Amino acid sequence: MTDTLNPKQKEALIEIDRPVLILAGAGSGKTRVITHKIAYLIKEKGYAPWNILAVTFTNKAAREMRERVFSFLGTEQDRNHPYSPQNLWVTTFHSACGRILRREISKIGFKTNFTIYDSDDSKKLVKEIIKINKLPAPSENVYHITSYISKAKNLFESPDHVIQTGINEDNQFVQQVGQIYKLYEKKLFENNALDFDDLILKTIVLFEKEKETLAYYRDLFRYIMVDEFQDTNHSQYRLIKLLAEGKAQISVVGDDDQSIYSWRGADISNIIDFGNDFKDCHVVKLEQNYRSTNHILNAAHSVVQRNERRLKKELWSKKGPGEKLKYFGAKDDRSEVERVVSEVINIYETENGFKGIALFYRMNYQSRILEEYLRRESIPYRIFGGIKFYERMEVKDILAYLILMVNERDTLAFKRVINVPKRGIGATTLQKIDTIALELGLPFQEAAIYCIDNKMIRNPARDKLIAFFDWLNNF
Incomplete structure (x- = not known):
């Protein structure tokens, strides 16, 4: 299991009896270390899959981790076997908390169909x-x-x-x-709704209020791993600390040099000061880079070493020096794009094709002028991104109907579909219901029924509203 790991990766893998901080520079194989360590805990150290909690920040990263772990263990274990890696808690912070709250949230006043x-x-x-x-x-x-x-x-x-x-x-x-x-x-x-921040906040509230529930999950999670630890915020760190203060051991993986999300609450002190909260912490530095050449690594290091709060490390590579970096300071956005497109044409002519060329920009609005110049030169391109599937209007409409099937109290879902498709229930009717709801302190749906029963809404809107409720009840 350790044959494909370098010495520092092996060190991070086998250290399981005390807190571990793995400082993983960019391209240093941190995902390989995390997935190998999960497999090592199960295969070599006898941990049950459900006793391991591994959290990261995106569903894509969590899915890739699960797939890699299964590639290590799946051929040896039936997917339906209780010790299958399918039973792992390899997930995002929000998904893990959502899973816990679906079972436990009634203890703090919400219904589990939130x-x-x-x-x-x-x-x-x-x-x-x-x-x-x-x-x-x-x-x-x-x-x-x-x-x-x-x-x-x-x-x-x-x-x-x-x-x-x-x-x-x-x-x-x-x-x-x-x-x-x-x-x-x-x-x-x-x-009966939570926003994304509530998923973590309410889980902490649950654990701090219900000590027996906290004890159950502390006993369940015997080993905790956190990926991209430099991006954790105050509440995420508080949650992990609550769980790890029980019987669990913990490994966190991150790189303070890659902390770029302070604008959305990420706290760099979580990784820098980790050893203060978790005593006897063992630090492993993954400094061998498998992605870049040394010219790129040295240039990056010359910038990040100037950070005021930083855990010292310096990446290196066996790929050799590589090509020197090119820097171009443009006077404005158009001269910048002209140079970029000129470079694309040059690569096309020398490499005989556009394959392998990627153009990055910081903000979506910056694509407009870039697309303009690419079209001018008849250069084919493809934009990645745009509106996500679940953000499309028609998808949100369908989801709202499905939400009402399990949570009839959701006012936002109710209002979204009350006139989709068109039913002739207009803004005036909705405003009337809102006013009554505010005056009587009722949820919107109950206020709507109150208005129907007391004939406070005129026909034809009243009959259409009754028909909508009848349809919902039979949905």
Whole structure:
């Protein structure tokens, strides 16, 4: 199992009896180490698959890890066998917490059929709260409001704390966010819904409130592994620390030089100060790079070594020096794109094709001028990205119907489909229901039924609303 690993990778693999911090530089084979270590724990050290929790940040990374582990163990174990790696908790933070909450969330007042709101749902709910409650228009847009609420949740700041912060700082916007945040939490509870930040926050609340539940999961997870540890935020670190304070051993893998997500809450001190919270921590540095040549590595090192807070390491490669880097300082965006396209044409002519050429840009809007110049030179190209499948309008409509099948309290889903397809239930009718819901303190659906029963909505809208409820009940 260790034959394909270099000495430092082997060191990271076999150290399992104390906390391990694996500093894995870019291209140093960290995924190989993580997957080998999971297989090593099961095959060599007798760990049951379900006693291992391995978390990362994307579903794609989690899926690749599972597939690699199965490639090590799957040929030896039946997929239906209880010790199959299929039973591993190799997942994202949010998926792991969602799985726990589906079983346990009733202990903190929610129903287990809760809905999970994405960022668009959160923005829509905030807009609705501002409109229905006739709040003064905030000085910032909805994105900044939801971002502030997200940041507050990651730091475990309550709505009242945010309001008080606004008062102390004489900041009207922060006070407004705190008021919206309070109403936002109330609506989430009424809708039996959680946003993405709640998945981690509510799991921590559950563990801190229900000690027996925490003890169960501490006993379940005997070994914890965290990938991309430099990208963890306050709440993610708090969650891992809660679980690892039991019987579990822990390995974290990350690279402080690749920490670029502080704008969304990532805290670089989590990796730099790891040894302070986890005593007797063993540090392994993966510095051999398998991806790049030394000219590239040296250039990168000359930049990152200037970081003020940094764990010392220096990458090297057996690939040799390679070509020297080229730097071009353009005077504006058009001269920059002209140079890029000129280089593409040069590569095409010398390499006899466009294969192997990739153009990267930081923001989506920057593709416009690049596409303009590529078309001008008749250069074929393909854009990767765009609207994701689950963000398409028609997909969200279908999902809203499915959500209502399992969570009838979800107001956002109800409002999304009440007139999709067109049923003649207009904005005036919905506004009337919203007003009654606010006055009587009822969820939207209950307010709608109240309006029907008390004939507060005129025909034909009332009959169409009745027909919609009848259809939903038989759905």
